[in-house]
Amino acid sequence: MNGENLKHKPVLLEEVLSVIKPKAGEVYFDTTFGWGGYTAKILDSCACKVIAIDQDPSTKKQANEFKKKYGERFEFIQSKFSQISNVLQKLDIKKVDGFMFDIGVSSMQLDNPERGFSFNKDGPLDMRMSSDGLTAAEFIKSIDESELADILYNYGDERKSRRIARYICQSRSESNIDTTLQLASIVEKANPKKHNHKKHSATKTFQAIRIFINDELRELFNGLSAAEESLNVNGKICVVTFHSTEDKIVKNYFNKSSGSDPSNYKNLPTSKNESSHSLIPFKKAIKPTDNEISENIRSRSAKLRWAKKTDAKPNKFTLDDIGFKELN
């Protein structure tokens, strides 16, 4: 459960802990349990409680081990960000002192070819974090070419989105695209890797499809909103993201909840109206040290943003209000 057996190396762990500053008797919520790296660190630091969720059914086995070790100080429910309020209701917990979101895929998901997340290992084109919904193969089979291009552009920042979408749709008319390596090689043909370019040419395409089929952006937004609703005054929301689209959602969400929405300067906080804003964000994103990056290359693109809850009621707003058009 710890040390050398860790299957997923938690990213920015010390930094998250130094923001949360766990205290005995308090309740924390790990929204992305995974292999339990954040949860273990918090539970080992003092006599507090952690509620954890993960939408991936394969995390239940590790959660059972945690239950044996930590007893009543730990609760796990297989669930999603959008269900956080229901989870708290079910456990009869009114308020939480800190939320942690460690967005994206775990090493267990990425490294298991059967899950279909990796363009380096052959496996079924699945990419679902939970076990329900459309697989990536089913999505590719049915999506319209121009919608696919929009998804690649908006969710993967893929500049060659139209060309890649055209190649994918041409290929699927010849034969089904059922495996990860099939998709990776089609994208490589559409977008050959430039000399000395470190990233695989299918990186952005895989990212975009994964984000879309798991509805990750809406989930993140709903998760932030549920967390803000149930935070105690002075409680913290910590979010670790791995690419710019997610980071922008977090940054814009925190800005909007703190009143410093750049698109609406009338809402800028002043000494008079500051107390009417529900969150105070720490303005700068925290990044991993060179040391962490050298020990764990997957941490290289991570960013931690956090915000503190005030005593004001959260304002209601939508993804659209923070500059994100929903594509589905």
Ligand SMILES: C[S@@+](CC[C@H](N)C(=O)[O-])C[C@H]1O[C@@H](n2cnc3c(N)ncnc32)[C@H](O)[C@@H]1O
């Ligand atoms: C990067 S891993 C978390 C690793 C964890 N912090 C650890 O130390 O092991 C992300 C996890 O979040 C889960 N996840 C992603 N989106 C989710 C969502 N909307 N609701 C619940 N779990 C989610 C994934 O299934 C995955 O297990």
